[in-house]
Amino acid sequence: MNTRIRRAAVTLAAASVLPLALSACSDNGDSKSDSGKASASATASDDGMSGSGSSASAMDEPFGSACSAVPKNGAGSFDGMAKDPVATAASHNPALSTLVSAVQKAGLVDTLNNAQNITVFAPTNDAFKKIPKATLDKVLNDKAQLTKILTYHVVGQKLAPKNLENGSFPTLEKSKLRTSGSGESYTVNDSAKVVCGNVKTANATVYIVDSVLMPSS
DSSP states (O other): OHHHHHHHHHHHHHHHHHHHHHHHHHHHHHHHHHHHHHHHHHHHHHHHHHHHHHHHHHHTSOBSGGGGGSOSSSTTSHHHHTTSOHHHHHHTOGGGHHHHHHHHHTTOHHHHHHOOSEEEEEEOHHHHHTSOHHHHHHHHTOHHHHHHHHHTTEESSOOOGGGGTEEEEEBTTSSEEEEEEETTEEEETTTEEEEEEEEEOSSEEEEEESSOOOOOO
């Protein structure tokens, strides 16, 4: 009798342990599954952040109708200009040759190249052609007046496109210029249009404009 009782007890003990073992295995399996789901979720989240970063990067690119005329390669390309300080970078862009000549006449090459974190509104050659030749020649030969006009095109801080939406900024000439617009359409002083904006150089952000900006006094 005693032997039968002991066998029955062992059988009952095994029967009670088996469900617990199965339950434990089941819990481990669920845990691994949950871990896999968490990992997949984290990966998806990382992918989303990566996508957002790419979008932000795209928004930081140069924009505007005249950007297509910028060389694709070499020192005058966007990548090339980003390596040089602003006056040197501008000298590699054929559309800014009149501006570069004016900067040289005014003796501002070193001033612009050595400045840090500035914004330059750079008039194209066509912008200078809007000024009557006699007037332009007179200005180009008057160093004080030329310096006043050129320094009015320079703001002592880097401006992102969003800063231009409704802005007023002191220039190196000491008076202020105004900007307005949104998206990829901006104007300066309600007249000059940005035709290629957000161009990066080693020390400046450049907005190429279609008119020469004149200080109020």
